Amino acid sequence: MPATPAVPDGKRPTLADLATRAGVSTALASIVMRGAKGASAATRERVLEAAREIGYRPDARARLLRSHRSHLLGVQFGLQHPFHADLVEGIYATAEPAGYQIALSAVTAERGEQRAVETLLDDRCEALILLGPQAPASRLTELAGQLPVVSVARHLRPPVPGLEVVRTADDKGARQAVDHLVALGHRAIAHIDGGKAPGAADRRRGYRTAMSRHGLTEHIRVVPGGLTEAEGAEAAQVLAASHPCPTAVLAFNDRCATGVLDVFLRSGIPVPGAISVVGFDDSHLARLAHIDLTTVGQDIPRLAHLAVDRAIARLDGRDTGTGEQVVAPHLVVRGTTAPPSTAPAT
Amino acid sequence: MPATPAVPDGKRPTLADLATRAGVSTALASIVMRGAKGASAATRERVLEAAREIGYRPDARARLLRSHRSHLLGVQFGLQHPFHADLVEGIYATAEPAGYQIALSAVTAERGEQRAVETLLDDRCEALILLGPQAPASRLTELAGQLPVVSVARHLRPPVPGLEVVRTADDKGARQAVDHLVALGHRAIAHIDGGKAPGAADRRRGYRTAMSRHGLTEHIRVVPGGLTEAEGAEAAQVLAASHPCPTAVLAFNDRCATGVLDVFLRSGIPVPGAISVVGFDDSHLARLAHIDLTTVGQDIPRLAHLAVDRAIARLDGRDTGTGEQVVAPHLVVRGTTAPPSTAPAT
DNA sequence: GACCGATTGTAGAACGTTCCACGTGGGCGT
C-alpha cells in the first residue's frame, strides 16, 4: 500500500505529527524510529503502525544536525573510470550493512577534486574515502587533520599521521606482468607509465626492478602515457613508430591499454601476434570479451571493503596499526598476450 | 593559505564563532555568508576576512534544515552505464552554475532503484532526476505526487501529471539507423531489443516502422536482448547460429552492441565485412577508437541540460507546457557499418 | 526641528531531530 501522506497540508510528516498520531511524546517516537531501547513492545508497535499510516520518514539532515554522529562516508570518485565504478559498488556493499550512508561526489573534466571534497565536507561527512586522489600530499595531510581520510589506490611514502592508505602492491603487480611476458619469451618489453597518477610510480619501479632482475636492463623503456584511452593511444603511436619496436607493452591501466590496443589494431599490427599488451586493474573493461585484455587484477571487493573498514575503525576510535593496507594483485591472463613471433634479439 | 581552524577545541567553526570573531551578530554573519543584501561593504569585508581566518564553512545540513529550499537535486543513475556517467557529467555542469547541488545515488546489481530513491528522499532533495528508471509507472506517479520528478530517457505514454519526461526520439533514432543500413544495401536487418528497458519499446517500434516503410516487412526480426554486454553477446550467438543470418544488426544500446561485436569477432565473422553493427547512445564506449561503433547519437549534454532545467522550472513554479521534452537523435557513422558483401536476397 | 525612507544592524523564534535530566509506577527484598 503506497503511503498516503495523511497529514492535512502538503507538508511532509514530521516527528511531531507522528507522535501526535500515536499519542506519545516526540522523544519516545524518536526512540522507536531509531530502534533505541526504552520503549515497550506495545508502544513500539503502535508508533511503527502510525508511521506507516502517515508515511513518515525521518529527516536525515535534521537527524544528523542534532546527533554528532552523521554515519555518513564521503566518497570521491572519477565518474569516467570503470575501476572506480567497481570500487564504489563494493563500498556500498560494505557500508550500508554496517549502518553507514554514502555521499558520492564525482570528479569530472570540469569538476576538480578540490570542489568534490568541498561538497563532501559541507555535507558533514564523518570520514572521506578518496579513490585515486591526485591532490598533492600536503593537501591530503591537511584534510587528514580535520577528519579521518582513506586514500585508495595511491601510495604515499611517508605514512602521514591520520591518513589511512588502502592500495594494491602495484610494484608486485608490474613484476608479475613482466614475469609473465618474459616467461612467454619476450625481452623487449616497454612500459607506458601513468605520469603522476596514483600508483604510477610504484608500477614503474616494479617494472624496472623486474626487468633488471631478468637481466634485461638494456631493454628497459618507459614511454610517458596516462590513465585515459587517448593518452594510451598517443604512447602507442610513439612505440609503433620507433625503430626497435618492442614485442610487448605493459600499460598503466586498462583504459590506457585499450587505447594502445586500438592504435595497434588500426595500424595493422596484430595483437597478440606481433605485440602483446598487458593492462592493469581488471575492471569491467578488461573483461569485455571484445577486449579480452590480459591484465593485472586488483582485488576490488577487498580494496573497497578495507577502505570502508578502515574509515569506520578510525571513527570508532579503534586505533589501526600501520595506517596502510596493501592488497596483493594477481595476474589475469586473457587473450592479448602470446609468445613473440620474431626470434628474440639479445 | 590553508585555513588553520583557529577555534580552540577541535570543533568545526560555527556561525556563532564567526560572528564573535568579526564582532557582529550571527544574523549579520549569515547575511554576509550567503551574499544577501543588508550589510555594508566594510562589515562584509570584515566578516569574510574573519571567515578566512578561522576556516569557516557553512553547514549545509543546518542551512537547509532551516531554509525550506534545499537547492538539492537528487540524481539516480546506473553506476556501470557509461551513458549515465556522461549524463551525470552534464547534469553537474548545468546544475552547479545555477546554484543547485547534486546528490548522487547509484543503482547497482545489489542496490535497487527503490533503495536509491529512498536515500535521496531522506536527504530532502527538492526534485528527483531519474536516469533511465525501470520502476513501474505507478511508482513514478506516486513519487511525482510528492515532489517534481524528471524521468530521463524513458518514454511514458500517458503524460503523468507532475512527471516531467526528457528523452530522445528513440523511434526516429532507430529509423535513422535502418535508413542508413538500407542505403548501404542491406535488407536482412535484425534488431536486438532491450526488453522492458527504458526506450526499448520506441526503438523496437521505430525499427518495425522503418522496415515496413522500406518494404522489408518480411525481414523484420527482433531478438530478445538487453542493456548489458552479456545480453548482447547472447543475442549475437542466436543470430550467428540462425540459418538465414542477417547482414546487419541494430543493437539496443552501445553496451549491447559491444557484446555483439565481441561474439562476431570471436566467431570469425568480420565486422563490417560480413555483418554490420549499429549501437545506440554514442556514449564514451562507442567513441573508443578500438570499438569505433556506428551508433545513434543521443545529444547527451542537451538531455542533461533539459533535465536540470525542467526540474528547476518546476521548483520555481514556472509551469511547463507539455511536460515532455523530446530531443532529436543523430546518426554517427563510424567503422562498424559497410555495404553487405553478398548480393541482397529479395 | 519634526518627519521620512533607506540602509545597516540585532534579537529571538523557528526548522526536525536527538540527547539529557528527570518523573513515574510497579515489583521485590527487608
Add this chain to the structure above:
DNA sequence: ACGCCCACGTGGAACGTTCTACAATCGGTC
C-alpha cells in the same frame, strides 16, 4: 511499610542555520 532499582516515558534544551520582526542611525526635505 519502607526503600530501591528498573523499565518506560516525558519535557525541554540543544544542534547551526535562516527568517521575521524590529531598532538604530543617517542624510535629506519640508
